[in-house]
Amino acid sequence: MHSSLSSMTSKKLCNCVAVPLIRRHVSATHQAATANATARSFLVRFIEERRKRSQQDDIRLEPYLSKGVYTESGAIRPMPKRYPLGIVKVLLIAIPFLYIGSLVSKYAALGLEKMDLFVYSDDDDDDDDDD
Template sequence: MENRRKRTQQDDIRLEPYVSKGVYTESGGIRPMPKRYPLGIIKVLLVSIPFLYLGSLASKYAAMGLEKMDVFIYTDDDDNDDD
């Protein structure tokens, strides 16, 4: 069991900087502040917004193609017709 744990730790050594080890060191000292990445949210938005837009365009054109081939036709079923 101990060998397996050591082997797993060696395999996961690349994740070492990203794993939280708590606030205190083994000797009782306080660890330094975690590393901050500048403009992190902006980078996420710069990647996610264009791909969300491209995905919406792809689904829009796929729905238009399905409607043109009469595979899927959108009908607005209104069950609240009291007339």
């Protein structure tokens, strides 16, 4: 009697606790594997599409890479691409950043001089006046 009661309790315990835990673990493992597989397949697809697109770009640029006005067949090449207001765009970017860079270096030099890490000395100019 005692052994049958013990076996029923262990079966109940197994069905109520162990089986759901195992199912949950198997399901989580399967979901993780599926998620990894989808991420991997997405990355593989993305890389292949990028490679194809870059190869297409290379094919389109091929006639422009060789020098000269004429192609190998003797045809005149199309006009090069023009950028509207190109020099204005360059100046609108270059001038403010050059100014900001000069301000940063000026204040950095002042800070170094204030901390006595870098002190500008005029010793060379004073030697010329003594002669």
